[in-house]
Amino acid sequence: MQALQDLFPIFVPTLTDTMQTTNSHNETLYPHVSVDCVLLGIHDDLFCVLLTERRNAGTGQTEYKLPGSLIYETEDLDDAAYRILNETTGLKRVLLRQFRSFGSPHRTANKEDVLWLENASKMKIGRIVTVAYLALCKVRRMKISEKYSPAQWTPIDALPRLPFDHEEIIREAVKEIRLWTQIEPSIVFDYLPPLFTAAQLRHTYEIIYDKPIDVRNFHKKINAMEYVVQTEELQQGMPHRSARYYRFDKKKYNNMRAKLNTI
Amino acid sequence: MQALQDLFPIFVPTLTDTMQTTNSHNETLYPHVSVDCVLLGIHDDLFCVLLTERRNAGTGQTEYKLPGSLIYETEDLDDAAYRILNETTGLKRVLLRQFRSFGSPHRTANKEDVLWLENASKMKIGRIVTVAYLALCKVRRMKISEKYSPAQWTPIDALPRLPFDHEEIIREAVKEIRLWTQIEPSIVFDYLPPLFTAAQLRHTYEIIYDKPIDVRNFHKKINAMEYVVQTEELQQGMPHRSARYYRFDKKKYNNMRAKLNTI
DNA sequence: AAAGATATTGTACAGGGTAAGATAATGAAG
DNA sequence: CTTCATTATCTTACCCTGTACAATATCTTT
Numbered sequence: 001m002q003a004l005q006d007l008f009p010i011f012v013p014t015l016t017d018t019m020q021t022t023n024s025h026n027e028t029l030y031p032h033v034s035v036d037c038v039l040l041g042i043h044d045d046l047f048c049v050l051l052t053e054r055r056n057a058g059t060g061q062t063e064y065k066l067p068g069s070l071i072y073e074t075e076d077l078d079d080a081a082y083r084i085l086n087e088t089t090g091l092k093r094v095l096l097r098q099f100r101s102f103g104s105p106h107r108t109a110n111k112e113d114v115l116w117l118e119n120a121s122k123m124k125i126g127r128i129v130t131v132a133y134l135a136l137c138k139v140r141r142m143k144i145s146e147k148y149s150p151a152q153w154t155p156i157d158a159l160p161r162l163p164f165d166h167e168e169i170i171r172e173a174v175k176e177i178r179l180w181t182q183i184e185p186s187i188v189f190d191y192l193p194p195l196f197t198a199a200q201l202r203h204t205y206e207i208i209y210d211k212p213i214d215v216r217n218f219h220k221k222i223n224a225m226e227y228v229v230q231t232e233e234l235q236q237g238m239p240h241r242s243a244r245y246y247r248f249d250k251k252k253y254n255n256m257r258a259k260l261n262t263i
Numbered sequence: 264m265q266a267l268q269d270l271f272p273i274f275v276p277t278l279t280d281t282m283q284t285t286n287s288h289n290e291t292l293y294p295h296v297s298v299d300c301v302l303l304g305i306h307d308d309l310f311c312v313l314l315t316e317r318r319n320a321g322t323g324q325t326e327y328k329l330p331g332s333l334i335y336e337t338e339d340l341d342d343a344a345y346r347i348l349n350e351t352t353g354l355k356r357v358l359l360r361q362f363r364s365f366g367s368p369h370r371t372a373n374k375e376d377v378l379w380l381e382n383a384s385k386m387k388i389g390r391i392v393t394v395a396y397l398a399l400c401k402v403r404r405m406k407i408s409e410k411y412s413p414a415q416w417t418p419i420d421a422l423p424r425l426p427f428d429h430e431e432i433i434r435e436a437v438k439e440i441r442l443w444t445q446i447e448p449s450i451v452f453d454y455l456p457p458l459f460t461a462a463q464l465r466h467t468y469e470i471i472y473d474k475p476i477d478v479r480n481f482h483k484k485i486n487a488m489e490y491v492v493q494t495e496e497l498q499q500g501m502p503h504r505s506a507r508y509y510r511f512d513k514k515k516y517n518n519m520r521a522k523l524n525t526i
Numbered sequence: 527a528a529a530g531a532t533a534t535t536g537t538a539c540a541g542g543g544t545a546a547g548a549t550a551a552t553g554a555a556g
Numbered sequence: 557c558t559t560c561a562t563t564a565t566c567t568t569a570c571c572c573t574g575t576a577c578a579a580t581a582t583c584t585t586t
Contacts, residue, residue, distance in 0.1 A: 239562075240564080244565085479536080556558085
């Protein structure tokens with residue numbers, strides 16, 4: 001092994017140096033890679049995150065966590081994210097994007113989490129590095145079948161106690177989505193229905209950014225966005241002047257993006 | 264195991280499902296986590312990336328790769344990045360930031376890479392998920408000691424053949440640094456010496472963005488940046504009019520950032 | 527003194543963001 | 557029917573920023 005290290009001093013670490021540790025069962029530990037999915041959405045005018053429920057075998061209490069699991073050996077991280085979201089919630093057609101990996105050894109600092117994991121799995125579980133994914137979702141569409149674990153849309157300002165560093169992941173996800181909606185506005189329109197009013201669009205931004213937006217200026221902004229197109233349809237059944245429906249023009253949006261990139 | 268899966272249907276996968284595969288030596292494979300460091304800098308007016316050299320034991324040819332290695336069991340990803348950079352190049356005091364993880368199974372699609380890895384290590388090497396880190400560096404300071412593998416600052420437009428997906432990682436890193444310098448301008452000043460001229464600053468931006476910047480407008484821009492402070496010192500020994508030195512005021516910068524966050 | 531090289535400076539216009547008032551359409555209340 | 561409440565939509569004025577563009581200043585060399 002020493003000779004090999006001389007030949008490849010950078011890339012090839014020794015097993016003892018980097019990979020082997022033992023857990024409380026005195027088994028060899030290997031690093032694991034998981035994916036966690038942060039699905040954000042608006043529910044009852046509150047910015048919410050989707051948490052799945054599980055029952056604690058010890059205490060019998062209901063606990064919550066982000067949908068996530070370990071990745072397969074032969075799948076891409078993106079594929080793993082879609083698979084895991086689908087397996088844990090049944091959801092499809094959600095535009096997941098990677099936003100950061102979390103690998104602090106303190107992720108497993110809480111003894112409850114560790115105990116639960118080790119007792120539950122009897123597996124050779126070492127540290128877990130998780131790759132976090134993010135999506136903005138249409139809450140109404142997200143009916144989670146009874147086949148899967150129950151899931152709750154939980155306001156981000158009222159999170160229950162979460163395992164590992166899931167709370168930190170969610171906080172970072174919220175910051176990230178605020179950046180993304182500026183860099184790639186289409187994310188917001190993915191969230192909205194095909195036809196939407198100016199007020200719906202404004203309201204979405206208000207909740208994402210957690211601050212009010214001037215109605216009049218917002219209209220001017222919409223007019224400036226070529227890819228937000230007026231339709232002739234009007235909202236009906238409102239107790240006041242009916243609002244016009246707009247739609248998102250993906251072609252025009254992509255054209256605009258292409259122009260930006262060539263400059 | 265089945266009972267446990269019923270209790271914890273989401274989080275706990277079976278070994279067979281997710282973690283075990285065999286390689287060509289018919290050994291059990293586990294996922295590995297590595298860190299790769301993309302150090303960008305300007306060398307002879309070209310945007311460059313630091314590549315370390317290694318000699319191919321088979322062909323005897325010199326090959327290049329990003330500085331990177333597997334992480335330890337008990338260290339944070341950030342710590343691993345700093346350790347690995349230091350171990351492979353001896354460099355310290357470089358501000359590394361995580362920017363994305365790469366985990367495509369096609370990373371190891373090139374048979375040469377795989378063969379090299381497997382023959383070299385005789386280790387249980389499964390897939391490798393790598394967490395990529397990024398920094399903008401002062402090239403002049405980066406004298407790499409003879410103790411370490413030789414390293415080359417290589418223009419990003421003239422990359423040699425690189426193993427795995429290192430070329431993709433570098434391309435993404437360049438895009439990322441262009442975003443970051445807008446979101447957090449201090450990165451550019453980390454790169455510059457304590458005293459710098461307007462031309463140096465402008466030149467840095469020109470190379471990062473790969474496009475010319477109008478001199479006059481750039482001066483106006485500098486004046487608008489409170490945290491870029493004029494000094495009374497002048498550049499000396501130039502065969503033409505001497506330029507004024509500016510400095511980066513970290514306090515003012517942080518104040519500005521704090522204000523931005525409260526709005 | 528002239529030439530060569532780089533540093534520094536001002537002006538005018540267009541566009542986007544912001545603040546704030548005026549008008550329009552609709553159902554509800556009287 | 558009239559008025560009111562409510563939300564939608566349009567409008568104007570102002571400021572700040574980005575951008576296009578050319579002349580002058582300072583220093584060294586010849």
